Amino acid sequence: MFLSAPEADELLQRSKLMICELYAGKGGSRGGANRKEGNNMKDTYGREITYLRLSVTELCNLRCRYCMPEDDAVKKRHEDMLTHEEMVLAVRAAASLGITKLRITGGEPLVKPDIVSLCHELSQIEGIRELCLTTNGTLLPRLALPLREAGVDRLNISLDTLDAEKYRRITRCGELSQALQGIECALRAGFEKIKINAVLIGGFNDDEIPALAELTKRYPLDVRFIELMPMYDSGDFGPEAFIPYTVVTERLPELEPAAADGGVAKLYRLPGAQGNIGLISPVSAHFCAACNRIRITADGKIKPCLHSSEEISIKGMSLEEMEQTIRRAILEKPQWHGALSYSERSHANRNMNQIGG
Ligand code: SAM
């Protein structure tokens, strides 16, 4: 474990104090947005689309086996990617159509040199009430506080194992200590309700379900177990790797149901824990009927559905053109993502680092 319980408590108290001083009158979810009511977009299945995941880069400082090939040979040309200004324009267009929650993802968003200024600009966009970011955490020691100051409200941090050797194996190159330091620095910077994302991989980390879940007792964190999704070219996992979320409830019989928070995870809690355990089941029990999201990739493609091959480009468009195109993409959102299994792979035709999760 990276901190003792008293150390963690002290850290939390200190960070809260520091943040009160730093952010007096600022931060948190933005309640004051005054987007015109009545602009909310529904798709053809009646789902209100309020959540945009924006991938800001395909590049990453890790090489997780389930996410991308080791040799990142499919690098795109710089001029084919959305510029900083186009990303801001795309979020403005999406916000005008009713998007209120924005998640920055990648690749690894923190390898993008202008990530802090980009987050600052995105946090100022009228209508965006919640700015979240998903990261592998390894660069948070340097960037947690600048991101908090830039207006990022919430962090999800990926961590599949607490074993340094296994961390190096699954990420092909990563150092567990850097990810753990990243989590500490995020707590210290005042981020609350941090979610730790662990991809459930049979034969790799199912033996660590109790240890990962235990983090919710020691820290004010949620831990979410996500079923492994069979992407286009993500690793050489055999059928045994694809285990359902119910493995978690079997391994942790003491779990108690927790109140839903409007997200896609089924929520539980260990008795006496500070945070929830979330179970995310895109494969064994899809949640497409409640899907409220669209995605924009770093190369400027709107993906109405994560696992569909449908992509609509917004690269090079004006604000008005982007608005029209995002509207069209929402109306073309499919009803569900189709069957996924070891033998039925995603139709996305991209790996996860090229979509953003
Ligand atoms: N680099 C950041 C990170 O790792 O958090 C953000 C991008 S990553 C693509 C977003 C999320 O997708 C991570 O939580 C990662 O674990 C998850 N992910 C990637 N490939 C996956 C797969 N094949 N199945 C399930 N989750 C996957």
Ligand code: SF4
């Ligand atoms: Fe990089 Fe995140 Fe993919 Fe791992 S999951 S390779 S950290 S983008």
